[in-house]
Structure formats: structure tokens, C-alpha cells
Amino acid sequence: RIVKEIPGVVGIKEASGNISQIVKLMALTDGNIDLYSGNDDQVVPLLSMGGLGVISVVANVAPRAMHDMCYKFFEGDIAGAAKLQRDTNELCNNLFSEVNPIPVKKAVEFMGYQAGPLRMPLTEMEPAHAAALKKAMQDFGIL
Incomplete structure (x- = not known):
């Protein structure tokens, strides 16, 4: 409804966690x-349905991983x-x-930065x- 009623809407951050809703949204907006x-836990599934990227929390502490995830997907390295x-x-x-x-x-504090x-x-x-x-940060290799 918002897309049809409000001119200038060009994008949506989809954070419902509901894959069926995402599919419906993609159909309603027709791309x-x-x-x-x-x-962050549904980036690849959303990309596979035509999504363009992620507005990420994880990227605050592991930006390379999130970048590489999207890059690999768009380069065809789905695996x-x-x-x-x-x-x-x-x-x-x-x-x-x-x-x-x-x-x-x-997490940012653990990395030695002042987060306020x-x-x-x-x-x-x-x-x-x-x-x-x-x-988890130690296991991932960022600490």
C-alpha cells in the first residue's frame, strides 16, 4: 500500500523474518x-529472491564478511x-x-573503541x- 500511495518510495528494508511475506512483497512490487x-541471518535467502543487499548490524564488527557474502552472491558463488x-x-x-x-x-567496546x-x-x-x-567474536576471529 505504501508503495502505491507515497510517491518516491524507492526501497524497502525487509526485517520481518517471514520468508512468505518477503515473497509476497516481491510479487506486489513486481521488482x-x-x-x-x-x-543479518537472512541475507542470502533474500538475495536469492531478488534483494539487492543488506542493512547490517553484523557489518559494524565484521564488515568484510558481510561485504564478501553479498559480493560472492552477485558474482555467482552462491555456495x-x-x-x-x-x-x-x-x-x-x-x-x-x-x-x-x-x-x-x-561488541565495539570489546574491539577497543568507545561506543558511548x-x-x-x-x-x-x-x-x-x-x-x-x-x-562468538573470538570464535569468528575478530577478537
């Missing part, structure tokens, strides 16, 4: 709207893109263990989640 994944999708899964899960931006700010304070009503990351995130 006339650029579609980007808003879910390579799918492998990167699988390889980033645990990191992705941990970056979404709490509401954004809590985990990504903690959280704004109300957000609170510090649960210690167990922070430990799991740190381990």
Missing part, C-alpha cells in the same frame, strides 16, 4: 522497489555466500541477544550475554 535485508551466511550465524545470534544497539555497542553511553531506557548488557558475545 520496481529495491529490497534490502534487515535481518561461498551461503557458507559465509552459516559462518556468521553464531555472531549474528549473539549480536541480537538483546535489543539493538546494546550488543553492537558492547546507552540512552534511556536501554540498560547495560546482561553479563551472560556479554560473555557469549565475546566468545
Whole structure:
């Protein structure tokens, strides 16, 4: 409806997590709207349905991996893109263990950068989640 009623809409960040909804959206827009994944764990599936890329949280801490995932897909290396999708899964899960931006700010801190304070009503990351995130980052090789 928005696409038909509001002129100038050129793209959609799809973050429902619902593959059936994504297929329906692609059919309704008939390829006339650029579609980007808003879910880091569904990049390759969305690209396979005609998506153009990702608006990524994971890219804040692993930009090369997300770049390479899309690049490989568009170069025809679907297996390579799918492998990167699988390889980033645990990191992705941990970056979404709490509401954004809590985990990504903690991840950036683990990398030695100042992320700044959280704004109300957000609170510090649960210690167990922070430990799991740190381990996922170590396992992925970014710490």
C-alpha cells in the first residue's frame, strides 16, 4: 500500500523474518522497489529472491564478511555466500541477544573503541550475554 500511495518510495528494508511475506512483497512490487535485508541471518535467502543487499548490524564488527557474502552472491558463488551466511550465524545470534544497539555497542567496546553511553531506557548488557558475545567474536576471529 505504501508503495502505491507515497510517491518516491524507492526501497524497502525487509526485517520481518517471514520468508512468505518477503515473497509476497516481491510479487506486489513486481521488482520496481529495491529490497534490502534487515535481518543479518537472512541475507542470502533474500538475495536469492531478488534483494539487492543488506542493512547490517553484523557489518559494524565484521564488515568484510558481510561485504564478501553479498559480493560472492552477485558474482555467482552462491555456495561461498551461503557458507559465509552459516559462518556468521553464531555472531549474528549473539549480536541480537538483546535489543539493538546494546550488543553492537558492547561488541565495539570489546574491539577497543568507545561506543558511548546507552540512552534511556536501554540498560547495560546482561553479563551472560556479554560473555557469549565475546566468545562468538573470538570464535569468528575478530577478537
